[in-house]
Amino acid sequence: MKKKALITGASRGIGSAIAEKLAENGYNLVLTGRDLSMLEKTKTRCEVYGVQAEIYAADLSSEAEIAELFQKSGTLDLLVNNAGFGIFDAIEDIKLEDWQQIQKVNVEGAFLCLREAMRTMKKSGGGRIINISSVVGVKGYPNQAAYGASKHALLGLTKTAIEEGKEDNIRVHAICPGGVATEMVKQSRPDLTDFSAMIQPEDVADAVVYLCSLPPTITVDCIHLRRAASAQTW
Numbered sequence: 001m002k003k004k005a006l007i008t009g010a011s012r013g014i015g016s017a018i019a020e021k022l023a024e025n026g027y028n029l030v031l032t033g034r035d036l037s038m039l040e041k042t043k044t045r046c047e048v049y050g051v052q053a054e055i056y057a058a059d060l061s062s063e064a065e066i067a068e069l070f071q072k073s074g075t076l077d078l079l080v081n082n083a084g085f086g087i088f089d090a091i092e093d094i095k096l097e098d099w100q101q102i103q104k105v106n107v108e109g110a111f112l113c114l115r116e117a118m119r120t121m122k123k124s125g126g127g128r129i130i131n132i133s134s135v136v137g138v139k140g141y142p143n144q145a146a147y148g149a150s151k152h153a154l155l156g157l158t159k160t161a162i163e164e165g166k167e168d169n170i171r172v173h174a175i176c177p178g179g180v181a182t183e184m185v186k187q188s189r190p191d192l193t194d195f196s197a198m199i200q201p202e203d204v205a206d207a208v209v210y211l212c213s214l215p216p217t218i219t220v221d222c223i224h225l226r227r228a229a230s231a232q233t234w
């Protein structure tokens, strides 16, 4: 029987690449995000591999929508907590509502998804959860305080979930990529013009597939993805 994975933020960028790579590796999928037309495009690309892909729109700032998403999704073998966004300002310019919305989606939304997944995986005998944090979850960067705090928090959540999941055969990991060539990096680094040498969304998807290939006897806390041919730390 095929395994089933739920991927948040599957409408574009890294999440869409993860969905495609998991489809290629035989996973049935639940794809979520807010943009249904973009989710449809990801679904079409995934179904080429002969797997089933369900799509459910959900705003991860809504506890009710997350609860409904997991109720519709049923039993899961894998959750990829990928959705996230940033608003990039110097600390003195950050608006409180921007700060709160970033924590709401990137931390609270990810926590609620992780909590739902741990509950269902505990009942079904185990599973795997992969949280997409960031190099910004490890290191500080100018203009990224709100986003960086959310990604540090996601790493903190991962560390506790790793410990709590052990007894229930739930393996939890984080991936902390440096800058990945998606819409988000264009917003956060408007000074950059060449994205071709950057980490590609497919590189992050490969790391997800690697983690999924590990036997349940092995734990990996975090994969840090960086460009090799660069002195830059992101």
Ligand SMILES: NC(=O)c1ccc[n+]([C@@H]2O[C@H](COP(=O)([O-])OP(=O)(O)OC[C@H]3O[C@@H](n4cnc5c(N)ncnc54)[C@H](OP(=O)(O)O)[C@@H]3O)[C@@H](O)[C@H]2O)c1
Pocket: 008, 009, 010, 011, 012, 013, 014, 015, 032, 033, 034, 035, 036, 038, 058, 059, 060, 061, 082, 083, 084, 085, 105, 132, 133, 134, 135, 176, 177, 178, 179, 180, 181, 182, 183, 184, 185
């Ligand atoms: N790009 C980078 O340099 C980089 C580096 C390290 C880590 N990351 C992390 O990787 C993840 C994916 O980023 P990306 O670069 O692929 O960004 P992206 O292209 O902007 O995609 C972000 C995804 O998150 C979803 N999303 C945003 N807000 C949401 C909400 N309120 N409810 C539900 N879904 C929401 C979006 O879906 P809808 O618009 O359809 O809702 C979209 O699918 C993020 O967590 C990001 O922090 C990115």
